[in-house]
Amino acid sequence: MNDMTPDRETRSANLKGLGCSRKRVEDARFTQGKGNYVDDIKLPGMLHGDFVRSPYAHARVVSINKDAALALPGVVAVLTAEDLAPLNLHWMPTLAGDKQMVLADGKVLFQGQEVAFVVAKDRYVAADAVELVEVEYEELPVIVDPFEALKTDVVLREDLAGQTHGAHGPRKHHNHIFTWEQGDETTTNQVLENADVVAEETMYYHRTHPCPLETCGSVASMDKVNGKLTLWGTFQAPHVVRTVASLLSGIEEHNIRVVSPDIGGGFGNKVGVYPGYVCSIVASIVTGVPVKWVEDRMENLMSTAFARDYWMTGKIAATKEGKITGLHCHVTADHGGFDACADPTKFPAGFMNICTGSYDIPVAYLAVDGVYTNKAPGGVSYRCSFRVTEAVYFIERMIEVLAIELNMDAAELRRINFIKKEQFPYQSALGWEYDSGDYHTAWDKALKAVDYEGLRREQAERVEAFKRGETRTLMGIGLSFFTEIVGAGPVKNCDILGMGMFDSCEIRIHPTGSAIARLGTISQGQGHATTFAQILASEIGLSADSITIEEGDTDTAPYGLGTYGSRSTPVAGAATAMAGRKIRAKAQMIAAYLLEVHDDDVEWDIDRFVVKGAPERFKTMKEIAYAAYNQAIPGIEPGLEAVSYYDPPNMTYPFGAYVCVMDIDVDTGVPEIRRFYALDDCGTRINPMIIEGQIHGGLTEALAVALGQEIAYDDLGNVKTGTLMDFFLPTAWEVPNYETDFTVTPSPHHPIGAKGVGESPHVGGVPCFSNAVQDAFRAFGNRHTNMPHDHWRIWQTANRLGLHD
Amino acid sequence: MTQKMHIKLTVNGEDREFLAEPRELLIYALRETLNITGPHVGCETSHCGACTITLNGKSVKSCTMFVAQANGAEITTIEGLGSPDSLHVLQEAFKEHHGLQCGFCTPGMITRASKLLEENPTPTEEEVRFGMAGNICRCTGYQNIVKSILAAANELNASKEAAQ
Numbered sequence: 014m015n016d017m018t019p020d021r022e023t024r025s026a027n028l029k030g031l032g033c034s035r036k037r038v039e040d041a042r043f044t045q046g047k048g049n050y051v052d053d054i055k056l057p058g059m060l061h062g063d064f065v066r067s068p069y070a071h072a073r074v075v076s077i078n079k080d081a082a083l084a085l086p087g088v089v090a091v092l093t094a095e096d097l098a099p100l101n102l103h104w105m106p107t108l109a110g111d112k113q114m115v116l117a118d119g120k121v122l123f124q125g126q127e128v129a130f131v132v133a134k135d136r137y138v139a140a141d142a143v144e145l146v147e148v149e150y151e152e153l154p155v156i157v158d159p160f161e162a163l164k165t166d167v168v169l170r171e172d173l174a175g176q177t178h179g180a181h182g183p184r185k186h187h188n189h190i191f192t193w194e195q196g197d198e199t200t201t202n203q204v205l206e207n208a209d210v211v212a213e214e215t216m217y218y219h220r221t222h223p224c225p226l227e228t229c230g231s232v233a234s235m236d237k238v239n240g241k242l243t244l245w246g247t248f249q250a251p252h253v254v255r256t257v258a259s260l261l262s263g264i265e266e267h268n269i270r271v272v273s274p275d276i277g278g279g280f281g282n283k284v285g286v287y288p289g290y291v292c293s294i295v296a297s298i299v300t301g302v303p304v305k306w307v308e309d310r311m312e313n314l315m316s317t318a319f320a321r322d323y324w325m326t327g328k329i330a331a332t333k334e335g336k337i338t339g340l341h342c343h344v345t346a347d348h349g350g351f352d353a354c355a356d357p358t359k360f361p362a363g364f365m366n367i368c369t370g371s372y373d374i375p376v377a378y379l380a381v382d383g384v385y386t387n388k389a390p391g392g393v394s395y396r397c398s399f400r401v402t403e404a405v406y407f408i409e410r411m412i413e414v415l416a417i418e419l420n421m422d423a424a425e426l427r428r429i430n431f432i433k434k435e436q437f438p439y440q441s442a443l444g445w446e447y448d449s450g451d452y453h454t455a456w457d458k459a460l461k462a463v464d465y466e467g468l469r470r471e472q473a474e475r476v477e478a479f480k481r482g483e484t485r486t487l488m489g490i491g492l493s494f495f496t497e498i499v500g501a502g503p504v505k506n507c508d509i510l511g512m513g514m515f516d517s518c519e520i521r522i523h524p525t526g527s528a529i530a531r532l533g534t535i536s537q538g539q540g541h542a543t544t545f546a547q548i549l550a551s552e553i554g555l556s557a558d559s560i561t562i563e564e565g566d567t568d569t570a571p572y573g574l575g576t577y578g579s580r581s582t583p584v585a586g587a588a589t590a591m592a593g594r595k596i597r598a599k600a601q602m603i604a605a606y607l608l609e610v611h612d613d614d615v616e617w618d619i620d621r622f623v624v625k626g627a628p629e630r631f632k633t634m635k636e637i638a639y640a641a642y643n644q645a646i647p648g649i650e651p652g653l654e655a656v657s658y659y660d661p662p663n664m665t666y667p668f669g670a671y672v673c674v675m676d677i678d679v680d681t682g683v684p685e686i687r688r689f690y691a692l693d694d695c696g697t698r699i700n701p702m703i704i705e706g707q708i709h710g711g712l713t714e715a716l717a718v719a720l721g722q723e724i725a726y727d728d729l730g731n732v733k734t735g736t737l738m739d740f741f742l743p744t745a746w747e748v749p750n751y752e753t754d755f756t757v758t759p760s761p762h763h764p765i766g767a768k769g770v771g772e773s774p775h776v777g778g779v780p781c782f783s784n785a786v787q788d789a790f791r792a793f794g795n796r797h798t799n800m801p802h803d804h805w806r807i808w809q810t811a812n813r814l815g816l817h818d
Numbered sequence: 819m820t821q822k823m824h825i826k827l828t829v830n831g832e833d834r835e836f837l838a839e840p841r842e843l844l845i846y847a848l849r850e851t852l853n854i855t856g857p858h859v860g861c862e863t864s865h866c867g868a869c870t871i872t873l874n875g876k877s878v879k880s881c882t883m884f885v886a887q888a889n890g891a892e893i894t895t896i897e898g899l900g901s902p903d904s905l906h907v908l909q910e911a912f913k914e915h916h917g918l919q920c921g922f923c924t925p926g927m928i929t930r931a932s933k934l935l936e937e938n939p940t941p942t943e944e945e946v947r948f949g950m951a952g953n954i955c956r957c958t959g960y961q962n963i964v965k966s967i968l969a970a971a972n973e974l975n976a977s978k979e980a981a982q
Contacts, residue, residue, distance in 0.1 A: 036913060036914065040913040040918060040921075043921025043924045043925075044896075044924055044928060045900065045905070046854075046856020046895065046896035046924075048924075052858070055850070135850075136846070137841070137842065225956055226860045226866060226868055226920070226923050226956050227858065228860075275920075277921070277922030278920040310861040310866075538920030538921070538957045706916045706962055707919075709960075709961045710919060710959045713958075713960065736865070737861045737865035737866060737954075742866075742956065745946070745947040745955075748959055750961055
């Protein structure tokens with residue numbers, strides 16, 4: 014050490030590593046309009062594709078006449094199922110073990126289904142030609158109710174006729190897909206029969222849509238000279254798309270390059286493989302020139318990736334004192350016309366079996382029945398890990414209903430049932446091992462922060478004032494405590510289309526002490542280029558500013574399963590740390606050689622190796638990097654690179670405590686959010702600024718879902734919410750300022766203790782907003798009303814309870 | 819196909835002339851003919867504001883205006899607000915206060931905000947929220963966007979005062 018050496022604190026701060034609210038490196042290009050999204054891609058001679066879509070929800074396709082469309086100048090091709098059949102591409106496998114029509118093969122099963130693909134010289138000519146394709150339909154009875162679907166003689170999937178078994182076991186009916194059971198039914202029923210108190214409720218978690226601001230799209234370019242296919246697109250899992258594209262097309266995987274450029278938000282919408290991607294590839298192969306397909310907003314809302322649509326019935330048993338003794342849950346899951354849910358293969362209802370929530374429930378049973386209807390396929394995890402929003406909504410509503418049944422305070426009921434800190438790792442009744450948690454501390458901190466008791470007093474006074482006719486506004490206090498299950502997942506039980514759900518990181522250190530790291534994930538706004546460099550900076554002692562992070566190009570990035578289900582930090586973040594440690598292990602040997610001591614005689618110190626007991630003798634990582642390339646070191650290969658494929662030993666279990674205070678105008682049904690407090694525990698915090706930003710965003714998407722956003726159908730299967738006029742996306746005007754807070758309970762099995770956070774606020778936010786609305790009416794006999802709580806529905810609740818009399 | 823029209827626009831201070839079908843939307847003329855890809859298409863129904871530009875001194879959603887209607891107009895897009903060497907105050911503020919995530923709404927958001935601050939240089943938080951309600955963001959929950967715009971307003975006012 015000499016006078017020129019900065020102190021440890023300064024050296025540590027210079028790294029901009031873990032815990033630093035580092036400004037985002039992505040923002041320079043985005044703020045200047047220099048992002049590169051799929052629709053920005055323009056290639057010489059590029060054609061545009063557009064779909065002819067079904068106006069009917071269920072119909073036979075009698076005939077398709079392309080003549081008039083093909084006669085239009087500028088139209089290059091019109092593809093139908095008949096054209097794709099010889100290539101065996103008229104159907105494609107779904108992520109859920111089912112298959113889906115790429116283009117209508119004899120019939121259509123939902124409004125907006127893809128019937129023909131028009132390819133033309135520009136988007137206007139393509140749109141004109143879509144209008145000229147004559148399709149004759151014969152209408153069939155439409156089934157939009159999953160309960161009716163299980164009774165009717167109408168067969169939706171004629172291609173599955175006679176198949177009594179699907180990908181997930183026996184089918185009970187021709188419109189039934191699977192039954193998925195978890196837990197102990199017999200014991201659960203015994204507990205329910207003998208319980209002091211049993212609360213029962215049926216709730217509908219309505220169908221909605223992730224609706225990122227950028228819709229889905231792709232550009233396919235088949236280079237017939239070299240036999241290479243390049244596919245740019247809105248892919249949350251580019252490597253999986255490459256593998257699927259290879260399996261479907263027969264093109265060898267090394268001849269396919271998939272690129273996810275900048276992605277304008279995903280939220281689960283861009284996990285699936287859609288007919289548009291397949292058609293753009295086929296069209297490029299057929300025409301020999303690049304073909305672009307970008308859906309418009311109506312197509313997005315109607316055809317790609319719905320979320321939720323779960324009918325959930327619960328029974329929760331408890332002692333008179335409120336100790337929960339058992340939980341029973343049945344779900345009727347509306348999957349639409351094809352089972353295209355995006356879940357790990359062995360989990361047809363995702364991680365719905367996290368529905369015991371944050372509570373120590375000794376016995377539980379869950380059964381999910383998947384059903385076909387005449388609605389769009391999808392079933393994606395909209396800003397959540399697989400079906401976790403449904404699970405958390407279910408248990409957090411059941412807790413509220415039980416509190417009503419017991420005439421207890423819902424905060425206290427939660428407190429006495431939380432899993433205790435000393436019970437972790439905790440084995441849940443439905444099969445998960447929760448890694449770590451300290452729920453009581455988080456809950457107490459949250460309730461104290463909002464002065465919970467004061468709020469309840471104010472609420473009681475408001476009710477009295479309302480009864481006296483002094484106010485027309487009621488006050489709701491929404492509570493939720495959630496446990497997420499993210500970071501899918503261990504290869505032993507998590508795969509997608511057979512590919513284990515590991516993730517990866519490859520690092521190259523350059524001679525002058527900067528680096529590039531490539532990962533198998535892909536950012537859609539999460540800021541990976543900023544945060545993964547921070548993880549690495551802390552591991553290898555080079556400043557985050559000297560580390561480039563690259564993702565999304567399958568020709569250069571190591572194989573990974575992509576970004577969704579809050580898996581990037583738990584899995585790829587772990588791979589990054591592990592690859593960094595490999596770099597450091599080699600750097601240690603180089604440092605020891607340079608310092609002429611034994612490997613064990615040097616130790617790591619922030620950004621350098623120092624000789625134990627002689628801190629003035631050291632080699633910085635920059636010096637070591639240079640030496641790796643310019644010195645012949647006996648027994649050590651030149652260069653400084655590492656790769657890690659990380660198979661997580663377990664999921665991670667972030668948690669949080671949310672409180673919402675809402676004032677509701679009984680006469681207009683308008684809720685006003687007065688306060689929203691969100692405490693999140695995502696383990697080790699990488700970048701607090703980005704964490705808070707993600708929480709604001711997730712809460713706003715939760716607000717949307719709870720208070721108005723839905724994909725609604727009429728009885729004929731017409732989508733009633735196909736534009737942003739009808740599909741609620743909150744603006745700055747409707748959204749409050751949120752208060753964020755945190756506790757830190759690191760994951761014991763993750764290399765840096767991080768758990769993932771992007772989806773927590775959505776998972777915990779939806780029940781919190783919903784509980785606030787429902788709580789406002791608790792004093793007047795409300796028990797449960799279904800979301801979305803738009804003004805009209807809130808007004809109806811008030812009306813039903815006689816508050817307008 | 820209808821006969822093409824001769825269109826003249828001044829975009830970010832540069833005169834541009836080209837042929838376009840009268841039915842072509844302004845956003846596609848900008849993005850595909852002029853290669854100005856900062857403004858984005860998010861809905862084509864005027865709801866999301868990703869395509870927001872400034873046209874003859876007003877904030878306009880270029881996805882619901884025909885290029886023919888814009889003939890002769892003066893247009894500013896995100897590309898005309900700052901340069902890599904000298905970012906606009908709002909561009910700096912959005913970076914500083916984490917006013918963006920996926921970046922898709924950002925060009926429209928900043929372009930609208932620049933006009934808002936001309937219309938009202940000293941907005942309250944409520945006025946910012948109301949004035950920005952035509953621009954949807956799916957990632958940020960708006961909190962940091964509002965913070966960025968208020969910070970930019972302060973910055974602009976401080977430099978104005980310093981100049982006086």
